[in-house]
């Protein structure tokens with residue numbers, strides 16, 4: 001990754017009602033703004049990518065091992081074309097949207113129409129635990145607003161009743177991210193009806209995450225409000241950051257993996273080749289000489 005940025009984003013993990021509930025909340029404004037600046041996203045694409053990054057960062061932190069990798073992939077028929085977010089267990093998250101410049105449809109209430117930009121499609125969650133085969137679960141998009149789609153995914157694919165809230169608030173004038181954040185509350189199998197009823201009542205009082213964020217609430221305060229009367233206990237607070245592990249060497253491997261014909265064509269063009277990383281949009285230049293070296297090496301290896 002070429003660029004660096006200063007991040008104040010963090011995730012809070014709590015339990016409540018003994019261990020009947022587990023809860024996560026994040027402030028993700030810095031990672032969402034960084035993603036916007038890397039990818040040059042339109043407001044609706046900023047909101048869509050920001051929401052999925054926010055969710056991915058929290059879900060990444062739920063993993064047991066730091067090296068476990070989680071990928072959230074949305075395939076959809078709307079103009080945004082799809083989104084991919086990857087997170088590890090160390091608070092690193094990265095992602096991109098297929099069509100970052102789609103300007104979006106106008107909504108009567110002037111809110112960004114993320115659902116309209118995504119259209120119909122599927123959400124796939126891939127968990128790579130370092131075993132032979134990664135585990136993948138897929139569910140249909142319900143609204144395309146992402147939080148509802150994740151709630152549905154947790155219920156149908158993982159059988160975990162969950163409440164998910166995600167919000168990305170933009171500055172009207174510039175389209176930059178003002179603040180972003182979200183929460184995930186999950187009921188464990190032993191959760192009592194009493195606990196769930198109270199949780200539902202509390203959640204009914206939460207109008208939207210964007211409202212909470214706009215009031216300047218921290219992740220702790222958001223969870224304390226949602227878990228009020230359920231004896232919430234903070235388990236962990238950890239940093240989270242947009243981070244891409246791409247490098248010149250890794251991108252050179254991508255060139256190396258091209259088929260011989262494509263590589264020969266690139267070589268014949270005899271000019272600098274620029275390859276951009278999907279995840280962070282860093283650009284890597286390769287001179288004609290380097291392309292030739294890669295081609296020769298590739299040929300030798302056959």
Ligand SMILES: [Zn+2]
Pocket residue numbers: 001244245246277278279280281282
């Ligand atoms: Zn990258």
